[in-house]
Amino acid sequence: MLELEEVGFAAPEDPADEGSRVLTIVDGVSYTFEKGKFYGITGPNGGGKTSLAKLIMGINPATSGKITFEGEDITGLSITERARKGISYSFQNAARFKGITFRDLLSIAAGTDDEEKLTGIIARVGVCSMDFLDKPVDAKLSGGEIKKIELATTIARNPRIAIYDEPDTGIDLWTIGPMVDLLKREQQEYDTTTLVVSHNRAFLEVADVILLIRGGKIAYSGDFEGALPILSDLSVCGYGDTCEGESDAKCYR
């Protein structure tokens, strides 16, 4: 239902210098994401995970190839147009806004300021408490709080495709389990095609498909068990034998 055909993204190494080397960041990726599945996207830092996710949302323009969503070519569509079609994106580094509260963000996302509906969304999301509602989404929030708020606003849009870029960044270990359960529940109850970029084993274990991105290409696609030997070869923590004897905290980041 979301089809990437030879999709590429190239950009100058230094955007301020026109003469700088052009880097191939996403290198002709072809892949079909099936409706209602949960994808765990992982791989080494700098491999191109965020860039690929941004290509799907239209934050990065594809410099080659074609993206089709439910039979329609969306390659040339803006972020807003893709959002209207039900594609939603939660940033690795969530934005902060002076003078805007969580209530404002949630109302915009849900398309209502009805108290009961907003309370219902917070209850459905579960990971953030009711007293978040009137908190300003500014620099005073912790990294973890802001990620939870972003997750809630993504879910409030009832997306058909939900993309979460490292949703566990800055989240305490006690919240990761409920967050994994939440995204899995949303996938299953609402048939949401879910793409989670993460190094966290807890997210990868519940995925229907693991995609390993390295050097701007899909180095592996398949189940978690099959991914383990490749993951343990990479110098990322937490997938294989190196974890033996380590605490979960260390192992799962």
Ligand SMILES: Nc1ncnc2c1ncn2[C@@H]1O[C@H](COP(=O)(O)OP(=O)(O)O)[C@@H](O)[C@H]1O
């Ligand atoms: N707009 C851009 N211009 C130039 N280089 C970029 C741009 N976006 C990403 N990169 C580079 O592409 C590589 C892949 O980045 P990214 O997709 O963020 O990787 P990941 O999310 O897997 O860690 C990195 O080396 C990054 O610095």
Ligand SMILES: [Mg+2]
């Ligand atoms: Mg990234």
